Amino acid sequence: MEFDYKFCPKCGGQLLVKFTEGRDRQVCSACNFIFYRNPIPAVAIILRSEQSILLVRRKYEPCQGDWSLPAGFVEWGESPDETAVREAKEETNLDIALQELYGVFRARGELNYEILLVVYRAEILSGELQAGDDAMEARYFKLAELPDNIAFRVHRQILAKLAAEKLEQSTATNLKT
Numbered sequence: 001m002e003f004d005y006k007f008c009p010k011c012g013g014q015l016l017v018k019f020t021e022g023r024d025r026q027v028c029s030a031c032n033f034i035f036y037r038n039p040i041p042a043v044a045i046i047l048r049s050e051q052s053i054l055l056v057r058r059k060y061e062p063c064q065g066d067w068s069l070p071a072g073f074v075e076w077g078e079s080p081d082e083t084a085v086r087e088a089k090e091e092t093n094l095d096i097a098l099q100e101l102y103g104v105f106r107a108r109g110e111l112n113y114e115i116l117l118v119v120y121r122a123e124i125l126s127g128e129l130q131a132g133d134d135a136m137e138a139r140y141f142k143l144a145e146l147p148d149n150i151a152f153r154v155h156r157q158i159l160a161k162l163a164a165e166k167l168e169q170s171t172a173t174n175l176k177t
Helices: 080-092 153-176
Strands: 015-020 023-028 040-049 052-058 071-073 095-108 114-126 135-142
Touching (some): 040 095, 052 080, 080 095, 114 153
Antiparallel strands (some): 015 023, 040 052, 040 071, 052 135, 095 114
């Protein structure tokens, strides 16, 4: 683990690395505040239409111009569910209802931070698909025809998992007939 911070956010004292609570942590030399370095919560949404999945093209860095699932960081005072609904509206202009939790994934951010990505399956309630907020484009792709430039490794892993599930479903259906 890298320790990038030098000063205590509580009192301004110098942070020192000490072995405490079973691992190296930054501890303030003045007030003994322990600086816990925790992952940042974020949410992604899986929106399907027939055999396709909705992706948005990123307007800003990191990964400007690349495609990703609609996603964003959980804001202070907001639940992951609320974040999913808000991000879908901001990035796609769609009102959604969450169907189920798809999974929780660990991801590495571009600026030396870790993300805890909560991924939901959702259905569209209303709205006209339109890129907004930090998306320059929003459109559906068949899982077998995804663009090469998927923004984040964890998004590529999720899309690969969805494609594998689709393949398993198709194989199971073919075996039954």
